[in-house]
Amino acid sequence: GSLGPLRCAKALQLTLAVIKPDAVAHPLIVEALHQKILAHKFIIVKSKDLVWRKQDSEKFYAEHEGRFFYQRLVEFMSSGPMRAYILAREDAIGYWRELMGPTKVYRARYSSPNTIRAQYGLTDTRNTTHGSDSVESAQREIAFFFPEFHVQEWMERLEPSFRAGQ
Numbered sequence: 001g002s003l004g005p006l007r008c009a010k011a012l013q014l015t016l017a018v019i020k021p022d023a024v025a026h027p028l029i030v031e032a033l034h035q036k037i038l039a040h041k042f043i044i045v046k047s048k049d050l051v052w053r054k055q056d057s058e059k060f061y062a063e064h065e066g067r068f069f070y071q072r073l074v075e076f077m078s079s080g081p082m083r084a085y086i087l088a089r090e091d092a093i094g095y096w097r098e099l100m101g102p103t104k105v106y107r108a109r110y111s112s113p114n115t116i117r118a119q120y121g122l123t124d125t126r127n128t129t130h131g132s133d134s135v136e137s138a139q140r141e142i143a144f145f146f147p148e149f150h151v152q153e154w155m156e157r158l159e160p161s162f163r164a165g166q
């Protein structure tokens with residue numbers, strides 16, 4: 001008889017993960033983070049190294065315009081190379097954010113010492129990694145970093161049981 005749907009198949013969700021310039025400055029940290037991504041069973045759909053112009057930085061973080069840390073953030077994110085990934089996994093968005101830990105490094109060190117930001121973060125601004133925080137922001141951010149990539153097309157190539165609702 002029919003086996004029916006594969007019960008072990010998990011719906012793949014996509015997220016945008018970025019290794020920020022503070023970490024890319026240290027190749028051993030990039031190596032450790034790359035290994036962590038693989039160890040936690042993310043599929044690396046795409047990756048690239050890039051450097052932002054100041055206006056890219058301003059556009060990406062437009063929602064924070066006016067906040068006290070905005071200028072610092074914009075300067076920092078366009079200060080050197082970054083590594084960006086499109087990652088796929090079950091619950092990729094939440095899982096990657098959990099691995100990153102809280103935004104503020106001192107809070108991360110206190111409450112979740114095994115997270116990326118607790119282990120490698122330097123300051124609240126230079127906090128090592130970025131991760132999308134919702135399906136909508138993942139779509140927007142993937143398009144921002146990888147304009148040639150089409151989420152829907154990618155999803156449509158998967159077996160139905162692997163498709164997440166995005």
Ligand code: IDP
Pocket residue numbers: 069073102103124125126127129130131133
């Ligand atoms: P997230 O990166 O954890 O999603 P957001 O609130 O979206 O956090 O902030 C975006 C980025 O802005 C942070 O990752 C960090 O680099 C910077 N940032 C946020 N809050 C502060 C702050 O209070 N001081 C300095 N930098 C901050």
